[in-house]
Amino acid sequence: MSAVRENGVIVAIDGPSGAGKSSLTKLLAQRLGYIHIDTGAMFRAVALMSKRAGIATDDDARLAELCRGLDVTFVRDGASCRVLANGEDVSTEIRTEEIGLLTSAISARKPVREALLTMQRAMGAKGGVILEGRDIGTVVFPDAEVKFFLSASAEERGRRRYLELAARGDSATLEETIAKVIQRDKQDEGREHAPLKQADDALPIDSTSLSIEEVLSVMENAVRERLAQGDKG
Ligand SMILES: Nc1ncnc2c1ncn2[C@@H]1O[C@H](COP(=O)(O)OP(=O)(O)OP(=O)(O)O)[C@@H](O)[C@H]1O
Ligand SMILES: Nc1ccn([C@H]2C[C@H](O)[C@@H](COP(=O)(O)O)O2)c(=O)n1
Numbered sequence: 188m189s190a191v192r193e194n195g196v197i198v199a200i201d202g203p204s205g206a207g208k209s210s211l212t213k214l215l216a217q218r219l220g221y222i223h224i225d226t227g228a229m230f231r232a233v234a235l236m237s238k239r240a241g242i243a244t245d246d247d248a249r250l251a252e253l254c255r256g257l258d259v260t261f262v263r264d265g266a267s268c269r270v271l272a273n274g275e276d277v278s279t280e281i282r283t284e285e286i287g288l289l290t291s292a293i294s295a296r297k298p299v300r301e302a303l304l305t306m307q308r309a310m311g312a313k314g315g316v317i318l319e320g321r322d323i324g325t326v327v328f329p330d331a332e333v334k335f336f337l338s339a340s341a342e343e344r345g346r347r348r349y350l351e352l353a354a355r356g357d358s359a360t361l362e363e364t365i366a367k368v369i370q371r372d373k374q375d376e377g378r379e380h381a382p383l384k385q386a387d388d389a390l391p392i393d394s395t396s397l398s399i400e401e402v403l404s405v406m407e408n409a410v411r412e413r414l415a416q417g418d419k420g
Contacts, residue, residue, distance in 0.1 A: 191417050194315030195221065196332035198410055199323035203383060204287075204371045205344030206337040207394050207402060208319040213268075214403050216317050219410060223268060224310055226320035226327070227290070229259045229303050231281035232272040234290040244292040254302035284352070284359070284367065291371050294321075295378040304381075321375055324386035333413050334389035335406060343395045344368050 198221065200208050209225060216223040233250075236257060242249045262269045270278045280286065293299055307327050311318055318327060324334035339347075345365030352359050359367075375383040385391060390409055394402050 192312075192314030194313045195219075196410070196413060196417065197311055197314050197328050197330075198317040199328055199331040199334040199386070199389070200317060200319040200337055200406075201321055201323050201325070201335070201383070201385070201389065202337035203321075203344065203375065204368055205348045206339050207347075207399065208337055210399055211337065211402055211406060212317045212319040214399070215406050215410070217266075218403070218407050219317070220315075222310075222316045224261070224307065224316055224318040225268070225270070226303065226307055226318055226323065228261075228270045228281060229306065230294040230299070231286055231290045232259045232270060232277055233257065233299055233303070234286050234293040235277055235281050236272060237293055238286070238289060244289070245296070247296055247298045250293070250296055251298035251302065254299055257302075259306065284357070288367070288371070291374040295374065295380060297380050300380050321383040322381040324389050325384060326381045329386070332417070333410050334386050335409070336385035336389040336391045337402070338391070338393055339395040341365060341369050341372065 198215070200212050200215075202208050209227070212223050212225070215221070233254060236253055237244070237250060240249070240253060242253060256273075258273050260271045262271055269276050270281060304327060307318065307323075310316065311328060318331075320327070324331055324336070342365055345368045346361060348368060349359065349361045349364040352364060372383075392402055392405055
């Protein structure tokens with residue numbers, strides 16, 4: 188059993204787009220008093236800055252230089268969290284579907300993954316954190332005390348995303364949205380560096396037919412059970 192960390196355990200929540208990672212990480216972090224680290228938002232911030240700088244998605248030298256000069260931070264704003272890139276609030280801009288697709292390409296580049304890996308490990312090393320992403324339990328923190336792999340059918344994840352986009356006034360159809368979810372799955376699973384995959388010791392949760400509350404209950408129980416084990420030394 189790994190040594191007890193200074194601020195608590197590390198919780199990893201990996202899974203494909205639209206599975207519910209951000210929703211559950213936010214709620215679980217509130218329940219546990221843990222810090223929520225949205226690693227997807229970090230990759231999205233890199234993608235946004237690369238777009239602004241006109242950097243090609245395969246220009247590794249310029250991407251590496253951009254990452255060296257990029258500081259991504261999270262700032263609590265009431266019940267939610269703002270994402271700052273070099274001090275600029277980019278929380279809204281990074282959430283567009285355009286940036287989402289660009290991020291899938293950018294996140295496949297080795298220099299970007301190496302730069303953000305260093306940042307993510309520095310943010311979470313002392314524990315008391317929940318990191319959500321694609322490679323947390325396999326690459327970022329393979330020694331995380333609790334790992335979940337949260338998934339749902341592509342149709343259900345597309346439906347969720349469709350409802351989310353429609354609420355924001357986006358005119359994408361359900362069929363188009365499901366197709367984009369499947370496209371991002373293929374890109375995230377098929378890339379050479381840190382592909383999306385379930386860690387061998389992760390607890391799989393298929394949320395296709397589960398409510399957010401039902402998923403949260405499974406996750407909270409699993410974390411509290413692990414914390415109780417730590418108390419036993
Ligand atoms: N179990 C669930 N049942 C119904 N809706 C859900 C469930 N989990 C999440 N949702 C909804 O699905 C949408 C996507 O959820 P969320 O953004 O948390 O997913 P995600 O895995 O973080 O996606 P991405 O990786 O693309 O950021 C949100 O509108 C959320 O409220
Ligand atoms: N640890 C991570 C987190 C995210 N990504 C990639 C995968 C997605 O295509 C993109 C945006 O993530 P989201 O905000 O939708 O969760 O970033 C990754 O490769 N590794």
